[in-house]
Every structure is written in C-alpha cells, then in structure tokens.
Amino acid sequence: MIVVEELYKSFGPKEVLKGVNLEIKKGESMVIIGGSGSGKSVLLKHIIGLLRPDRGRVLIDNVDITGLNERQLYAVRRRFGMLFQGAALFDSLTVWENVAFALLRQKVASPDEARRIASEKLKMVGLKGVEDLMPSELSGGMKKRVGLARAIAHNPEIILYDEPTTGLDPIMADAINELIIQLQQKLNVTSVTITHDMTSAYKIADRIAMLYDGKIIQVGTPEEIKNTDNPVVKQFVTGSSMGPIKIEGVTA
Amino acid sequence: MNPIAELGRLIISFTSELGRVLLLLCTTLKQIFLPPFELKNTFKQMVEIGIKSLPVIFITAVFTGMVLALQSYTGFKRFGAESLVATVVALSMTRELGPVLxxxxxxxxxxxxxxxxxxxxxxxxxxxxxxxxxxxxxxxxIVPRFIAGALMLPALAIVTDIIGILGGYVITVGLFGASNVSYWNRTWNFLEMTDILNGLIKACFFGIAISLISCYKGFYTQGGAEGVGKATTGAVVLSSMTILISDYFLSAWLFK
Structure with missing residues (x-):
C-alpha cells in the first residue's frame, strides 16, 4: 500500500505540491489526472524516491521512504518498475540489454538467463525479434513497449506509468492501455499512472484522483469522476477551456 | 541594477557551483572504492578518451614541435644559439606544451x-x-569517466611529448641540416626526469578536472536541447579555463 501524507515540494519560489494526501491500495490501478505543469510527474517521482519532499511523508507498506539512506532506497526501488514518458531507453545499449539492465546489474541472472527473460518480457508486450536492435531503430510506440518490458523485467510489485499514451497515435495508445490492463491482471501489481488522456484514464483506472493547484481535490471511481459536480474536475474531464481553471492568454 | 548586488550574486553563484563540483568529487571518490567495479565501462571510456584522441593529438603534437623548432631556430640564429633548439623543444614539450595541449x-x-x-x-x-x-x-x-580521464591524460601527454620532439627533430635536422647526433645529445643532456614526471602530474590533474567538470555540467543539465548545448559549451569553456589557470599555479609549485 502506498500512502502519501501532507506532501509539500517547491522548486525555488514555485510551490508545486501544497499538501498532497493520497492512498493507493494494494493491487489497484490508480490514475492521477491533472493539467500540464500541475505537478503530476513531481508527485510520481516522490513515490519512487527520485525527489525528496520539503515536508510530508511517502509510506510504502508503512515504511517512510523519504528518510531512507541510499542503500535502503535502492532496496525499496527494486519493488518498483517505472515507464517513462519518452521511454528513457539507454541509447548505448541494445533492446535486450535495456530490458535486462537491472537483472544484469544486480547479477541475479547470468547473461544467457537475462537474455531469455528479456525475450520473454518483450513477448509479453507484443514484441518479437527486436532483441538486438538499438533504441534509435525503434518507433515511438515500440520504444514505449520496450520501456514497459524493462519496467517489468525484475517482477516489480508496483508499476508507475508517466503519461503512457502521450505522443502515440490513438490505436497505439489503445494498445498500450490494453497492455497496462493485461499486466495489471496477469502480474497482480499495483499501478500508478499519471495522464491527461481521459480515454486512457477511464479505461485503465480502478480509481481516479485529480491533482489541481498542488492538492488532490477529488478521488473516485471512473463513474464518480465522470458524474462529478466539482466544477474544476468537471471542466478537466470534459475538456473545456471555460470554467474555473484559467489558462493564461485565453479569455473564456 | 545595483553593481554591489550583482557582484554578490556572481560570488554566490560561483561559490555554490564550486561547492557542488567538490561534492560531486567527494561522492565520485567514495564510489570508486565501493563494489561493483565498473571495469567494462571504464575500459570503454579509456578507449573513448585515449585511443580515439590519438589522431588529433598526433597532428597537434607534430605541428607544435615543428613550429617550435622553426621559430626558435630562426630566432636563436640572430645571436648564434641555434644549437639550443633541441633543448628548447624538449623542455617546452615535456614541461608545458605536452600536458596543456x-x-x-x-x-x-x-x-x-x-x-x-x-x-x-x-x-x-x-x-x-x-x-x-x-x-x-x-x-x-561518472566514475568510469573520472578514472579514464585521470589515467589517459598522462598517457596521451607522453605521446604528445614524443611526437613533438620528433617534429622538432624533423625541422632542425631535416630542414635546417643540423647534426643528427647533436640534436639527440642536446635533447637528453638537459632533460631531467622531473621535467617529464611533473608534466605528467599536471596532465593527470587536467584529466581529473576535465572529467569532473564535464560530467558535472552534463549531469545537472536542465532545459531540454538548449540546456544540453549550454552544458556542452560550459564544459569546454570551464575545462579549458581551469587547465590554463591551474597550469600556472601547478607549474609554479612543481618546478620550484
């Protein structure tokens, strides 16, 4: 279980998170929605300990990870897999070396074994025969899938998705959504996704949380979010430029 | 704009950047001695920094040695000291130009x-x-690049020293017809081991400075493609300045 408690984070004078509270249950698929620059990525990076908060706590199974030293933090991170927005594949390594990176680094598998696992995980995301390609030879959608294979290679309990469908065509986006649902069911993991793609959010979420002005303003099932009477959430999920959320330079 | 405030801001940004570089140095030094050791990556970086720099190093060294001989020969001729050219080339290359170039x-x-x-x-x-x-x-x-920089710079500096001296030889003996034997005699008679060693110490220091500064600039890049461009420029400018400035102080200290 992941619990975020009263999380505050500023970058210079800019306050990004202003007291975020959120509970993510074991085995559920939580989707965090919010506008560009609302701090979704910052929140996600706190959950895996890439950023340290100014105040507040992040509890993973009742362990506060914000105060851990480096070695303890790496031990916690082995339970996580993360898919980055641009896939963040290591471009000096081949596809299979990318997927097997953690296995090879931690020496939990021999190179042959690691390669076999990499092929297996690539197959799970629907890729075959790409093991020896370089990341630069892949299309955007393929990169995301390789990134996903890398995220699940060490059998994590929690998978974090940073805008998994951004930058993909609608069909590829839907394929990624399907993959996320499949992995959720097959691997029985907890997933946390941040996105502003509402189609994707409705499809993959057990619950949706909306981040606005540095706080979580509503948490609910996709149905509850769809029929919300909170004007801010309503404006966001219906995708309207008119409403309480103001965009600089656009007069509604 | 208040000039005193500007000066203060400049000093604060300089000292805080220096502090962050030194922190990175401490972390890097600590990580060098903690397993797992990055042998494969270190070797790759040594090839990248060392072997792949050889062609440029070769051309730079040979032409520097040649022009050094050319200029000192024609200059020294005015007061009949052409015989000193070999010594000038050898000392300049090993003590100064080898490591700095x-x-x-x-x-x-x-x-x-x-x-x-x-x-x-x-x-x-x-x-x-x-x-x-x-x-x-x-x-x-960072650790592999740091180690590779510290090891490969002295190695490359030796190559520069040798090629530079050979370049000087080609001009002095080949072009101006000085005696072969006396060129080598004059090279070896006045060249001391400390000249070479101190040059290599400087090279090692430059290697560490280049790796540390360039890795620092790259590692803390912000702001997309433009940021990468700025980091790259910053790395080259700051490394070069550090080399030229520290060279003076290292030389003053080493060659007392």
Whole structure:
C-alpha cells in the first residue's frame, strides 16, 4: 500500500505540491489526472524516491521512504518498475540489454538467463525479434513497449506509468492501455499512472484522483469522476477551456 | 541594477557551483572504492578518451614541435644559439606544451562529448531511469569517466611529448641540416626526469578536472536541447579555463 501524507515540494519560489494526501491500495490501478505543469510527474517521482519532499511523508507498506539512506532506497526501488514518458531507453545499449539492465546489474541472472527473460518480457508486450536492435531503430510506440518490458523485467510489485499514451497515435495508445490492463491482471501489481488522456484514464483506472493547484481535490471511481459536480474536475474531464481553471492568454 | 548586488550574486553563484563540483568529487571518490567495479565501462571510456584522441593529438603534437623548432631556430640564429633548439623543444614539450595541449584537445573532444551525452541522458530521463533500476548513476556514469580521464591524460601527454620532439627533430635536422647526433645529445643532456614526471602530474590533474567538470555540467543539465548545448559549451569553456589557470599555479609549485 502506498500512502502519501501532507506532501509539500517547491522548486525555488514555485510551490508545486501544497499538501498532497493520497492512498493507493494494494493491487489497484490508480490514475492521477491533472493539467500540464500541475505537478503530476513531481508527485510520481516522490513515490519512487527520485525527489525528496520539503515536508510530508511517502509510506510504502508503512515504511517512510523519504528518510531512507541510499542503500535502503535502492532496496525499496527494486519493488518498483517505472515507464517513462519518452521511454528513457539507454541509447548505448541494445533492446535486450535495456530490458535486462537491472537483472544484469544486480547479477541475479547470468547473461544467457537475462537474455531469455528479456525475450520473454518483450513477448509479453507484443514484441518479437527486436532483441538486438538499438533504441534509435525503434518507433515511438515500440520504444514505449520496450520501456514497459524493462519496467517489468525484475517482477516489480508496483508499476508507475508517466503519461503512457502521450505522443502515440490513438490505436497505439489503445494498445498500450490494453497492455497496462493485461499486466495489471496477469502480474497482480499495483499501478500508478499519471495522464491527461481521459480515454486512457477511464479505461485503465480502478480509481481516479485529480491533482489541481498542488492538492488532490477529488478521488473516485471512473463513474464518480465522470458524474462529478466539482466544477474544476468537471471542466478537466470534459475538456473545456471555460470554467474555473484559467489558462493564461485565453479569455473564456 | 545595483553593481554591489550583482557582484554578490556572481560570488554566490560561483561559490555554490564550486561547492557542488567538490561534492560531486567527494561522492565520485567514495564510489570508486565501493563494489561493483565498473571495469567494462571504464575500459570503454579509456578507449573513448585515449585511443580515439590519438589522431588529433598526433597532428597537434607534430605541428607544435615543428613550429617550435622553426621559430626558435630562426630566432636563436640572430645571436648564434641555434644549437639550443633541441633543448628548447624538449623542455617546452615535456614541461608545458605536452600536458596543456593534450588537456585542451581532450577538453574539446572528450569533455564536450561527456557533457553532451550525460546532458542528453538527463533531459531524456535516462538518469532517472538508472535510479529506478536501482543503479547509482554517479557510479555507473561518472566514475568510469573520472578514472579514464585521470589515467589517459598522462598517457596521451607522453605521446604528445614524443611526437613533438620528433617534429622538432624533423625541422632542425631535416630542414635546417643540423647534426643528427647533436640534436639527440642536446635533447637528453638537459632533460631531467622531473621535467617529464611533473608534466605528467599536471596532465593527470587536467584529466581529473576535465572529467569532473564535464560530467558535472552534463549531469545537472536542465532545459531540454538548449540546456544540453549550454552544458556542452560550459564544459569546454570551464575545462579549458581551469587547465590554463591551474597550469600556472601547478607549474609554479612543481618546478620550484
């Protein structure tokens, strides 16, 4: 279980998170929605300990990870897999070396074994025969899938998705959504996704949380979010430029 | 604009940047001695910094040695001291030009590459990805470059010394017809081991400075493609300045 408690984070004078509270249950698929620059990525990076908060706590199974030293933090991170927005594949390594990176680094598998696992995980995301390609030879959608294979290679309990469908065509986006649902069911993991793609959010979420002005303003099932009477959430999920959320330079 | 406030801001930004570089140095030094050791990556970086710099180093060294001989020969001729050319070339190359030119070339070649590669890895979240795969990015990325810089710069400086002296030989003996034997005699008679060794110490220091500064600039890149460009320029400029400035103080200290 992941619990975020009263999380505050500023970058210079800019306050990004202003007291975020959120509970993510074991085995559920939580989707965090919010506008560009609302701090979704910052929140996600706190959950895996890439950023340290100014105040507040992040509890993973009742362990506060914000105060851990480096070695303890790496031990916690082995339970996580993360898919980055641009896939963040290591471009000096081949596809299979990318997927097997953690296995090879931690020496939990021999190179042959690691390669076999990499092929297996690539197959799970629907890729075959790409093991020896370089990341630069892949299309955007393929990169995301390789990134996903890398995220699940060490059998994590929690998978974090940073805008998994951004930058993909609608069909590829839907394929990624399907993959996320499949992995959720097959691997029985907890997933946390941040996105502003509402189609994707409705499809993959057990619950949706909306981040606005540095706080979580509503948490609910996709149905509850769809029929919300909170004007801010309503404006966001219906995708309207008119409403309480103001965009600089656009007069509604 | 208040000039005193500006000066203060400049001093604060300089000292805080210096502090961050030194912190990175401490972390890097600590990580060098903690397993797992990055042998494969270190070897790759040694090839990158060392072997691949050889062609440029070769051309720079041979022409520097040649022009040094040419200028000192024609200059010294005015007061009949042509016989000193060999000594001048040998001492200049080993004490000064070998390490400094090697440093400046590696800063432009390998330093720029390091900053650009690490900067790109930062802005495309590859460094964050390393963290999520429970890999310390300082250990994985910076330690190999640091070790490679410290080892390869002295090695390259030796090459520069030798090629430079040969370049001087070609001009003095080949072009101006000085005696072969006396060129080598005059090279060896006045060249001391400390000249070579102190030159190599300087080269090692430059290697560390280049790797550390370039990795620092790349590792903490912000702001997309433009940021990568700035980091790369910054790495080359700061490395070169550090080499030229520290060279004076190192020389004053080493060659007392």
């Amino acid at each position: 090697t440093g400046l070339i590696v800063a432009g070649r390998a330093g720029a590459a390091m900053a650009a590669e690490l900067g790109t890895m930062r802005v495309t979240e590859q460094i964050d990805a390393l963290e999520t795969l429970a890999t310390n990015p300082i250990k994985y990325l």
